[in-house]
Amino acid sequence: MSTYSPRLNRLIEALRRLPGVGPKSAQRMAFHLLERERDGARQLALAIGEALEGIGRCPSCRMFCEDEACRYCTPERSAGGHLCVVEGPADLVAIEHGTAYRGRYFVLMGRLSPLDGIGPDELGLPRLAALLDEGWVREVIIATNPTVEGEATAYYLAEMAKARGIKVSRIAHGVPMGGELEYVDAGTLAHALSGRTAV
């Protein structure tokens, strides 16, 4: 006999597919929903259904989008001539939320990783090339993560932009604000030193 009854088992298994949720958390969530949050559970099921049905991808920037017109691909945003390339939707949200940048974006939905079968086509780079060919982009800001794959992707993106005579920049990597030199790792410190700016 399994520990749970069939429906409870299916609920717990489904919750485990959420990122960062193991068997214990899934059990806790299931019991919580059934015990104290039946209303919240109903809303969650509804919100998932609505989201699956109504949220697609913007054909231009590849960000999640649910309306005809993408909120990140407006003419006002294009006016500055900046295009920021990020790996995922969460990176876009972090930049939009934490900085004053209000230019256009391009979301790769991944990074170049030939071993996993992720090449330029999977990242929509032909679409990015078409975007660069539109002529309004004056600067490509590369904001991929400072990992091996992220750096390789950045190199590839930079070559694409340079081939079209477009200015390319990479966000700075160095000591984080509030960080202490003493506890910063060697790689970050090396980046901080080589990326020093005149004051």
Added chain:
Amino acid sequence: MSTYSPRLNRLIEALRRLPGVGPKSAQRMAFHLLERERDGARQLALAIGEALEGIGRCPSCRMFCEDEACRYCTPERSAGGHLCVVEGPADLVAIEHGTAYRGRYFVLMGRLSPLDGIGPDELGLPRLAALLDEGWVREVIIATNPTVEGEATAYYLAEMAKARGIKVSRIAHGVPMGGELEYVDAGTLAHALSGRTAV
């Protein structure tokens, strides 16, 4: 302009109602479901709907139950004459999963806490009294948590059983297996000493 589009916002808000999920985790879950787990998301919505519709409470033990006959209230389980009283469904699962106990249960779905308006009626104690009056219970095993409210609840339960001439026991509290005396807190150590058993 809010950070998210309306449907995405509703999905993130709904996910935040899960226990232990804050704004960052909820965003990560939502993006994960939309990006890589559309199939899993569909299953989750379905599983929640099924669970809400089909999972109720057993009228006898108050555990979650989805069939006519509760899997924890069988005649075989009653045969031993043991009734284990726990605070919540997770406690029942922990005992069922971790021990060889295969007697009956009673799930309080809480603990006595007059300040929060939780009295004997909210814990279904009249139902427990009726169960004790059925005559087959020979021993009540109290497995509430060793907190202030849990201990008060245990005292109340013990009085109920004693009034009916039924044997009462409390699960042991002491040094956990693999624990070291040096690092065990004073309260636990005091319990361990006063609850010592002859060898």
